[in-house]
Amino acid sequence: MDQTLNIIGGGMAGSEAAWQAANAGLQVVIHEMRPKVETFAHRTGNLGEMVCSNSFRSDDHEQNAVGLLHWEMLQAGGLIMQTAYKHRLPAGGALAVDRDPFAESVTAALASHPNITISYDEITTLPNDGTWIIATGPLTSGTLAEAIQQETGAESLAFFDAIAPIVYQESINMDVAWLQSRYDKGETEEERTAYLNCPMTKEQYESFIDALLAAEKTEFKDGETAGYFDGCLPIEVMAERGRETLRFGPMKPVGLTNANDPENKPYAVVQLRRDNALGTLYNIVGFQTKMKYGAQKSVFKQIPGLENAEFARLGGIHRNTFINSPTLLDDQMRLRTRPNLRFAGQITGVEGYVESAAMGLLAGRLAVAEITGKTLPAVPHTTAMGALVTHITGGAEAKTFQPMNVNFGLFPPVDGVKNGRRNRKDRYKAYTDRAKADWKAWLDQAV
Structure with missing residues (x-):
């Protein structure tokens, strides 16, 4: 089997997927259309460019679900989170970053990796051969969006950002x-x-x-x-x-x-x-x-x-376009009708920089397992990473599917912890304690 992973899109998800796969030994090609093909929101051709905000939101990994996701990605050697902390700005309890140096650092890390090639070209059709991750984000080019729409046989879902x-x-x-x-x-x-x-x-x-x-x-x-x-x-x-x-x-x-x-x-x-x-x-x-x-x-x-x-x-x-993932994707984040294609990031219906990068991290690792013939255990849905991927690949109601941030409402209840509002602090701590233990165990198995 070809040991090359192709990734369409060099945003948060595509960059993280490339990093995970390259560090696992795969040859990775990132296909990024910018700066040759511009978008409404981007200003540069840098990978990992932030366009909407410069915040990764709460960094509290004991009382906040997105903070927990920060922690899980760091434990997995995530490029996006490591770079975010390197370029952190004061923002109270939030993790905000200096957006231009952040993107420049992400670009430099990927460009200098011996297993990564960056191709500045626009992919306009869905590839038939090879293993691909589509991580084109909310600003997927019109031609590729049409190709996705034709393949899925459904009108593309969209909202305005x-x-x-x-x-x-x-x-x-x-x-x-x-x-x-x-x-x-x-x-x-x-x-x-x-x-x-x-x-x-x-x-x-x-x-x-x-x-x-x-x-x-x-x-x-x-x-x-x-x-x-x-x-x-x-x-x-x-x-x-x-x-x-x-x-x-x-x-x-x-x-x-x-x-x-x-x-x-x-x-x-x-x-x-x-x-x-x-x-x-x-x-x-x-x-x-x-x-x-x-x-x-x-x-x-x-x-x-x-x-x-x-x-x-x-x-x-x-x-801002996204697909109806609960209907279209399997539990490996692959398009059911074209299993050589994985989707990752905001186009899958997760919302936010952190969530997008997290789904890129997971898609990269799943692709590595598939290409190398390894069996990767299912990500525990008790973790922030697992709660998100479970939501988009079947946990959400397909008929009303809308973009979702990570939140404790996606987690299974913790036994023995009351759900009353007065006990919220204890409940959230129980969620994060359980998630950390389960995530560490999964990473140990996934090596």
Whole structure:
């Protein structure tokens, strides 16, 4: 059997799959269409480029499912997580990274690996021969998406993903804004001051909501309907659900004290998170948007402290495609009708950088086992990795399948632990303790 693994897509999933397979001794070819073929969201041809956010979310591996997934990937020698910690930025309890050095490091690691070849070409058809992983992510090229659609015989599922704007730090009015992580979370002073906060009075908030609702938005093409992933809703869509929605979402004022006016509690707060190590760029947290560029500048400059804001990048919206994995994939992540093709990453219906990379890690290891003729034990569904792959390959209801972040709701219950809300901390700790033991045991068997 040919010992070469071909991977389409050099994003989080494709990069991680390549790393796992190459380290196991396989020859790997990564097929990446960028920079020859551009996408709406990417700016470079780097592998592992981050486009929506610079955060891998919570790094708490005892009380948070995504933090547990961080831990599991590190235990498996994951490139994406190792590189993320190398380029970590202060972000309270979250794992945020300096996105450009991060992608440059991922690219350098893969390009210098003796078992990896990077081919900058666009794959437009589904290959008939060889072993392939399709990890093209949410921005799969139109021609390849059509080929997938023809093969599966079903209309491609899709939703629309929005990107938050990035502001130059020097243009933020620090007489109004202040540095503080929510609840002063973090072990160091740098972590406790990882966010910039812009306060709003009730009158300012109401005026902001009015402007947001009235702003000119991006129109969809004929026949397109917006099916947004709830974890990445445009702020104007949230505002349309109720005037207080944002104040109980990304603009919640809890856990913060205005250093410039400590006696007055803000009615709402806009937070900005550091986007690079120099601290020269900040992204507006939770402010994904489909407003047109001119409207964005007008509306966002109504935020106190951002009245003179200069934008390194404005927000945007793009089509985000994924397949109905519970129907189309087997438990090895292979396309049932074409078992030489595996799918990995966000195109499978997982949501988030970490989840995408995790499915790439698993797909890479499954491909190694298949090519080398080894039998790999099933990943325990008690682990974060196993809970995710179980969900997308049969655990989810196919008729209502939508992108999903990892969460403890995907895990089987822990015996002897009450499910009452008061015992949530103990319950989550029980989930993570069990997962860590089972993941270590699986890795020992999978060697």
